[in-house]
Amino acid sequence: MGRHEGKVVFVSKAVPGDKLLAKVTRGKASYAEATSVSVLRPSPDRVEPRCKFFSHCGGCPWLAAAHPRQLREKETLVAQALRHHLEGAELLPIVGAEPFLGYRHRGEFHVRPTGDSVKIGFFQEGSHRVVNLDLCLLFDRAYNLRYQALRAALKREPAARALEQVTLDRADDGETYALHFRLHHGGPREAVRLCEAADGLGFAGALATPAGDDGRVMASSGRPWTTYALPGGETGAGRDFLLRADVRSFTQAHYAMNRRLVRAVLDWLAPAQSERVLDLYAGGGNFTLPLAARCNEVVAVEGSPFASEDARENARSASARNVRHVFGEAATETAGLLARGARFDAVLLDPPRSGAKEALGPLSRLSPPRILYVSCNLPALERDLTFLRDHGYRAVRIQPWDLFPQTYGVETMALLRKE
Numbered sequence: 001m002g003r004h005e006g007k008v009v010f011v012s013k014a015v016p017g018d019k020l021l022a023k024v025t026r027g028k029a030s031y032a033e034a035t036s037v038s039v040l041r042p043s044p045d046r047v048e049p050r051c052k053f054f055s056h057c058g059g060c061p062w063l064a065a066a067h068p069r070q071l072r073e074k075e076t077l078v079a080q081a082l083r084h085h086l087e088g089a090e091l092l093p094i095v096g097a098e099p100f101l102g103y104r105h106r107g108e109f110h111v112r113p114t115g116d117s118v119k120i121g122f123f124q125e126g127s128h129r130v131v132n133l134d135l136c137l138l139f140d141r142a143y144n145l146r147y148q149a150l151r152a153a154l155k156r157e158p159a160a161r162a163l164e165q166v167t168l169d170r171a172d173d174g175e176t177y178a179l180h181f182r183l184h185h186g187g188p189r190e191a192v193r194l195c196e197a198a199d200g201l202g203f204a205g206a207l208a209t210p211a212g213d214d215g216r217v218m219a220s221s222g223r224p225w226t227t228y229a230l231p232g233g234e235t236g237a238g239r240d241f242l243l244r245a246d247v248r249s250f251t252q253a254h255y256a257m258n259r260r261l262v263r264a265v266l267d268w269l270a271p272a273q274s275e276r277v278l279d280l281y282a283g284g285g286n287f288t289l290p291l292a293a294r295c296n297e298v299v300a301v302e303g304s305p306f307a308s309e310d311a312r313e314n315a316r317s318a319s320a321r322n323v324r325h326v327f328g329e330a331a332t333e334t335a336g337l338l339a340r341g342a343r344f345d346a347v348l349l350d351p352p353r354s355g356a357k358e359a360l361g362p363l364s365r366l367s368p369p370r371i372l373y374v375s376c377n378l379p380a381l382e383r384d385l386t387f388l389r390d391h392g393y394r395a396v397r398i399q400p401w402d403l404f405p406q407t408y409g410v411e412t413m414a415l416l417r418k419e
Contacts, residue, residue: 017043162186355380
């Protein structure tokens, strides 16, 4: 961010401290947007992006900033966004990612027809044009090799012209890959051909659905899911867990950081063996199962049918008999629990980017003594913390987490207690 004649100018792909020649691409009354034409004097925190797509790909806009500077900027973002909630709260230093390159296990690649082939990659910055990506530094070498083999096969496959998006997910064993094909047109014939192509490339499993309806499986093969481990020695749960994740289910993009996050959730929420915990937006059991190993009962609410099925299967595999699964939207199910007189000692919130706004009314009336909120969207978190503050909750501890290195994304944990 810079200033020109009193107007704020936002310059993409810049690093704080750069001296730039920039071109204004969009002007508004109070601000302007610009792109860098050339770096006249680089910031001490500028590093070589080492990516030939960096100038136009929207995948990792902070790649030119040294990782320590990224961490400082994310701490500043959190402190500014949550400044109204910091009085009386402990703001802890950011937890930095290790590693901060080659860390992703899951990529969602857009597909567009071109001539008699297809383009595959991420969107260009600020547009829906596809960067024809053959390598990405957010993934390690083994993943990139798998992606390149898939990309070459799809470019030769006529059925790929029906694709809108393909998800390539890898288990944390580093060997097992699964695919989700989303088709914007075509039918079972194209879907079957794509799954057969996946079989021919040695993928563990694949499934194909329409782009707007993930629940309608048009074709599938093998095992269209991956697995990841939550070792008890790392998470502090007291036992190991192996979780299955459908290729349509959400999982954290950084396996190693996720294990550390689970440990922090257990430490902060500190459930006692006699306590009952409500896990809202529970997903496939990422926090549910470690919590269940530490408390009397966990009620896990999840609205995705795929993640909900993962959660039930994962609990069965782990013989976790003190987990009660509830399939449904968090707001509706929380209101139902309230109407039935349910009581909880603690609540964990891990909502999607839109936040937990709809669930907060019935949740505040449930009146649990403590709430732990895990958020990937600072504006939504600030809005929801304000609601909870107005209903008697105060933040006592806040910490940013660098789960999305090379991007402006930051995960934030906030522990609240009922006054």
